[in-house]
Amino acid sequence: MRELIDDLKKKKLFIFDLDGVIYRGKKLIENVNKIIKELREMSIKVIYNTNNSTITREMYVDKLNKLGIESKISDFYTSASITTSEITKMKKNSKVFVIGEIGLKKELENSGHIILKEDEEVDNVDYVVVGLDRDLTYNKLYSAQKCILEKGAEFIATNSDSTLPVEKGIKPGAGVMVNAVTTCTGKYPKVIYGKPNPFGINKILEDNSLMKEYAVMIGDRLNTDILAGNRAGITTIAVLTGVTTRSEIENIRITLNNAENDKDLLPNLIIEKLDDIFIS
Numbered sequence: 245m246r247e248l249i250d251d252l253k254k255k256k257l258f259i260f261d262l263d264g265v266i267y268r269g270k271k272l273i274e275n276v277n278k279i280i281k282e283l284r285e286m287s288i289k290v291i292y293n294t295n296n297s298t299i300t301r302e303m304y305v306d307k308l309n310k311l312g313i314e315s316k317i318s319d320f321y322t323s324a325s326i327t328t329s330e331i332t333k334m335k336k337n338s339k340v341f342v343i344g345e346i347g348l349k350k351e352l353e354n355s356g357h358i359i360l361k362e363d364e365e366v367d368n369v370d371y372v373v374v375g376l377d378r379d380l381t382y383n384k385l386y387s388a389q390k391c392i393l394e395k396g397a398e399f400i401a402t403n404s405d406s407t408l409p410v411e412k413g414i415k416p417g418a419g420v421m422v423n424a425v426t427t428c429t430g431k432y433p434k435v436i437y438g439k440p441n442p443f444g445i446n447k448i449l450e451d452n453s454l455m456k457e458y459a460v461m462i463g464d465r466l467n468t469d470i471l472a473g474n475r476a477g478i479t480t481i482a483v484l485t486g487v488t489t490r491s492e493i494e495n496i497r498i499t500l501n502n503a504e505n506d507k508d509l510l511p512n513l514i515i516e517k518l519d520d521i522f523i524s
């Protein structure tokens with residue numbers, strides 16, 4: 245059995261981002277399946293925390309199983325599942341208008357919430373929930389606007405990523421939909437549950453009854469994964485198999501002097517590939 249590097253020896257929980265860390269688009273990043281297995285053999289708990297709300301946790305289980313990583317629903321915390329569990333705490337069986345895809349709609353439906361159709365005539369709407377929607381239309385925005393301005397709905401967002409990484413480059417992210425709703429209502433979301441909000445990581449720690457010193461966040465994006473991990477007070481590792489390059493991180497370090505806020509964008513560790521968590 246390989247040994248973990250010194251900084252990680254005491255850790256009991258590894259929280260991984262998915263895209264750019266475990267896989268890139270549909271392709272497994274080399275060796276990652278073996279590394280996850282090795283961690284589990286060391287009795288380390290592995291959890292996945294993604295901002296991508298477009299597919300359900302069941303679909304993530306399928307996707308990882310196909311890539312050779314055994315997993316179960318409770319291993320996944322998506323911005324859709326986190327948002328849904330918080331909405332359920334606030335109100336059971338609420339009426340929701342969704343700008344988003346199946347991942348978000350199914351999570352809400354499975355928890356008993358009622359998903360309204362576009363132009364559905366109802367007097368009161370509890371929430372407008374906005375996530376990534378690759379079929380966004382003018383009419384969906386109009387419905388969201390009406391629900392918020394005329395029907396008392398609270399505006400909530402899953403995440404506000406500016407871009408969505410795809411196999412070859414980037415596409416517009418959920419933040420585009422969130423900003424569109426803000427523009428036509430004059431309102432900002434009451435809460436954005438996804439990273440960089442540390443909310444999801446805190447929830448993972450709580451659900452696993454673990455103190456923060458035992459957890460580590462591994463991600464490829466500074467302004468979501470690393471920022472959320474630092475805000476939650478856990479060890480953060482940036483892995484360079486995704487969207488961030490070493491020179492981007494160095495540039496932040498160099499310009500830090502007058503931008504105290506940027507400090508939280510810097511990871512505790514930078515690794516080229518996941519294998520580097522082990523002593524070679």
Ligand SMILES: [Mg+2]
Nearest residue numbers: 261263264464
């Ligand atoms: Mg990522």
